[in-house]
Amino acid sequence: MQELLVRGLTLEAEDVLTVDLVAAAGAELPAWTPGAHVDLVVSDGTVRQYSLCGNPESRSLTIAVRHERTGRGGSSWVHASVRPGDRIAVRGVKNHFELETGAPVILIAGGVGITPLLPMAERLASTGVPWRMVYVGRSEARMPFLERVHALGPAASVRETTVSGRPDIAGLLDGLLGDLPDALVYVCGPGPLTGAVQEALDARGLGSRLHAEYFEVPDLPVAEPGAFTLRLERSGVELAVPSGRSALEVVTEAGIDVLSDCEEGICGSCETRVLTGEVDHRDYVLTAAEKAGNSCMMLCVSRALGPRLVVDL
Ligand code: FES
Structure with a gap:
């Protein structure tokens, strides 16, 4: 601190x-x-x-x-x-939202979601890496940093939904990916925007290209949670996590201190190292590669794919 x-x-x-x-x-x-x-x-x-x-x-x-x-x-x-x-x-x-170096990049910002993407765009503009940015907001009066965005030149465009309506995210992505077919996609904004980008990429088999920072849980279907056993290795405790409760709730109730904030899988505070077992990742913090790595989980939302998980607590 x-x-x-x-x-x-x-x-x-x-x-x-x-x-x-x-x-x-x-x-x-x-x-x-x-x-x-x-x-x-x-x-x-x-x-x-x-x-x-x-x-x-x-x-x-x-x-x-x-x-x-x-x-x-x-x-x-x-x-x-x-x-x-x-x-x-x-x-x-x-930094759970690091800009990968080398690959072309598409940045999609919604409203104040411009904040992490603007330093990325400014970094990209000073390199030879191809990039595009679309900044969507209700009206210019409500969109911060327009001057800095305009200074980035034609690679960055601005859309006001009160003027041109809500963008067709799938069509927008098709256009951007037409220019930069190998691009990674970084998105930050309200839940409906990030959810639409995720859905469009998933539908094109490109879900692994997505890097998203959420400040609101996207509106996407969530599978029913299953019960599992959670072993806290350092504490030597084994806990039953029933289907209606989160691992974070059960762990906290057992008197084990875990840092937490959002309790919705978007802030990353409750990240915990996984020692054994396969995780059913339900957070919006880890990238697809980090989830596949299975070495950590967000206790507030993520669960076990199998009957048991062992974590470093
Ligand atoms: S408390 Fe925010 S991700 Fe778990």
Whole structure:
């Protein structure tokens, strides 16, 4: 955990505030790469994940916070209470959404989902790697960082749904993949957008190309959860996880501390090392390759494919 100083706040778009954080005197800021996020500790001590959207070379960490009036209160606290000169606690820099090097890239951003993708686009624009970006939002007034997006040139395009309607994601992807057939696809945005991209790629047999960062669970069918046995190797405990409950709930109830936040498989806080057994991955954090690697799982949503799992807890 590190206390950072709020250097400035900017109203970047309607309801979107950027918070510029710097290290206190004598302290070092952690290094980061495009796609990374920080855990911000909000007023009640819980944490919220925010992608870093500034320049990785700069001596500050910048996050953009959309005010979600019906959310859990983290964004309301930032908008109402955080002021320049305040110190706020930030935990680590993590990157579950790393930009792979070498392959062509398609970036699809929805609204404030532009935040992790913009540093990626700026990095790509400075390399010879072919890339395209489509930035979808309700209206320009609600879309942060338009100036930076326009500065990227013709590889980046902007679509306002109030002007041109909701994009046909399957058709959009076909067009982009026509130009860059081998591209990896990075998407960040609301659940319906990320779900539509996932469905379109799956339908084309290209599901493994998807890299997604979710801030809302996509609207996709979920299989019924099955019961299984979970062994916590370090604790020497064996627990029964029934069909209606998550492994995280059962583990926490047994008095074993596991870091968690979203409890929906989108933040990555509860990532736990798997020692034995095959995981039924139901999270939106790990890539297809990481899921196939079967070396870790998100305890809040993922389950066992077989009767038993052994984890490093
Ligand atoms: S608590 Fe967020 S992924 Fe499990």
